[in-house]
Amino acid sequence: MAGKAPPQPAVDVEHREDDSLILHCPLPLGPVAQSLCHLFDEVTARGPDAAFMKQRDDDGQWRSITYGEAQRAANGLAQWLIDEGIGFGDCVAYLSEPSIEHGIAAIGIQRCGAAIAPVSPAYSLSSVDHAQLRQCVSSINAKVAIVDDADRFGPALHSISDLGIRIIARQGALDGLDIARWNDVIATQPGPEVAVRMAKIAPNDLARIIYTSGSTGSPKATPQSHANLTITIAQCEALNLLDFGGERPQLLEAMPFSHIMAGNFNFNNVIAAGGTIWIDDGKPTPALIGKTIRNLQDVSPHYAISVPLGLSMLCDAFEADAELNRKFFANLKFIGFGGALLAPSVKSRLESLSVQARGEAVPIYSFYGATEYLFGTLKYWTGGSSDTIGLPLPAIDLKLVPLGDRFEMRVKGPTLMPQSGYLGSPEASVELFDEEGFYGTGDAVRFADPDDPSAGLIFAGRLSEDFKLASGTYVQVEALRQNLLNACRDVLAEAVICGLNQEYPTALVWLKGADKEAAKSALTELIPKFNAAQGGSARQIGALFIQDAPPSFDAGEVTVKGNVAQRVVRERRSADIQAMYEGLDRPALLHFGPGGQRNGRS
Template structure:
């Protein structure tokens, strides 16, 4: 039973999390004892996405982790283990070895080194690297600037050593086996995206990460049963893939099949084949990928039947799923999934391990609104705190991180003096009359902005309303208008906008304007942009979310055209107060 202190705005789940060992090393030891020959991580080849190309079992992974930890002690200076490898066996073994050795692992995107990202390189220098592992020689020049030994998986250049020498699991170094880590010790440093500020490294301890798995197991036991089989592309440099999914598999001695993700598998054909071949017991993804999976499964029912046949839970996070995709996904799961299967979602942050809330089975089977993020996990409390730009979600739980590391190496506490982590996310009760319905997210407070009138724009609410009214022909909605006289939008569409779509946009803007809501909720102009958002330019983050500030910057000329009346023949602009707008 949830507890809600209305006067303080605190929603609390007093239930107990499931019991978990105090360290990730203890989780590995337990899995290796109980399921030594079970595959932990499986890689497949792009040419054969339905066949095993490489795998490691729990017994093999534990043995290798201890040997590599000894190699680290014998051959590299003390310090953090920076891993810029894609998810897979090598990345896994280095991560486990760092856990065993008592060194923090710092997983980062290879793009940090490929694009010489000085902001993040400075942050990596601040955490004190002891070694850097990169995928190829292309990354070596930037990696060398961290003043630590560099190991490259392929084509090492200059002083970089082959990664295989570090991963040689049978090397006899004569090093003394490390002591078991302290549960309070920092085992991982995850970099924040920096989409709403300067990137920071979040220090994560063994205890907070194992506690978070106990919270997850108590709230969503269906996701952990089986043992779980997960087919996952989510990057391990972010908390959804690298903590939530990877540690869920570890905690329950399951199997993780590595996928490539939409950047390397743009039509998702290989992801669809892997889902059909390995038949996961739980499917985790972001809404923009579920949009496409659902469309494919509706056309290929045999693939849907195989992919969903064992899926007790289909879970999305990172953004809200559209009502249309939500309903279609539920129908597919009801038709092809096991009895009682359900669509869930959750909310969390890098600073919280990540899980804070999720939609449990009982709530999932009755809910109609995909915007809900569920209820606090056992042991967690969420406070609805008033802020200038809205109501902010504050979190207290056993899984809140202890501190940040900034680019200058200074530490700052994650939580305030009372133990609350201020998430920066706006939120509210999904149904003020029914606390049991849980919470909803209303966007990032930092993305809200003021018009020239001084009125705050609730960006997420306006964007969500506009996107729902326009339908799937519009892939992304980016609102513009900080310090501007009125609110406008960039609408990213597939292909050249047909006259019918332009008319529909005008009708929708006119209808929404007639509904009222004030200047902060009425979009007076919109540009139809016939291109996809570009992940390489930072418009789409690795997590799949839209970096709106980056989009506005890259479309600065178009944004100016929305306000000064400039017309263009290539990008239609619709104005609800101008019936002669461009068509």
């Protein structure tokens, strides 16, 4: 793959009298654009006929829009919004999945000075009461909401109809609701006011709203300025991640635009590089991964970022199809992952597959970030273990506060949300920042090599998920969960670690298959072996309670990212947790006791 390679890892470390550390990236940031829509216009001027986005239509064929066509549509949308009285500080919600229309809206809304607020489609389509949807749109006082299909989103649109929101839809109609047609909206003739609004855009003006995933409570509206978005682009350019040797990068995008990786990192950076976003109608699930595989028959991506589960599924497909494997790796500059730790076995498989496809291992980078500060660290070099989350990006400072054998990590920099905090949730914004303005991530880290800080940081768990046993020993929940799932990978789909103030940890678990008796038999063999290989009671599992009822989305047990919220599950299923420690005999319970050996109870 042509293009410059990333620089060597570099970090400056300041040691303070209170034993805390300040980590700073010494690499220069480089030029920062006025806004994403200004950058879009610069790219369009250089190649108006280049493909901006592609998406399959109802017949399965790829429909496409060029940069020039998207610019004209975005200008029409901006003028329509101006005519509706939308301006600086106002927010427009987008309720549907990634689409060509969603991409146009992201550019057009910002052109009139307003901010786009992508809302997870799950709040509209997977919810029954739509309480989280109402909270999302009311917390930002949304003036307009856009959907691709009004019929499909009918119940959701009716649930917010009393909030005085103007609705735009590409297709569909609903009784009792006045819906503006997308094609009519973007056909609006733009006047000079659009250019006037764009010229007035300032770095700290609101550009985008991204909602927190809900893993630590209800989703909260995180404001992101134009500078937040454009500085992220400058950070990637400083690391040479956007240098594709003059080629226009192609990206197959399966993640929702309501998430920072797709909605900020991928969307913004592909525009900066003048590339094409191919909307993937597949997902990293057994039911939908086949669509992703079909789409990869048509596009050879220049980079690929996914969750570890998605990369594991791709490995399965590539190992079964050498031609697909060759096509995937043909133009690939790097693979990225985030959201969870990448199993060493998956990393090894990806490296082996890339060697088979092109004779060399493609770099695998780790991304670590959050809605509140976008990206804090990035592992942009090869080598090291798969649990390394990298070093601070250019212009980002990390504060590491000693916490036993770990550090609590805090972040500060120009991509951090304002200290005023979440929109519409002042109570949730209290104590987000320390006295120096560092944001508390709630995560713990260690140095990959204590003698060499440039080797990067290792993720060491979520502090809010960790708890103490009755002995006072801390249980590092994420590490124990990952180890348990890896040891029982053929049996367990998910686990919630329990044991606050108890003698030993236990787990509520969900199975991969429907055969509960076969699973119990396998776990009876696996758990004692697992426990015997662990050191200390805080790393062992004393009981498992197999759950029949799946985690509830409406109850907050599942976040919009699809992750199980450990704290919420523990609160809602406290009776099952109590049963594990009371030694009750239930068909779905497996007891192993404090020593980790099977004790004979069912």
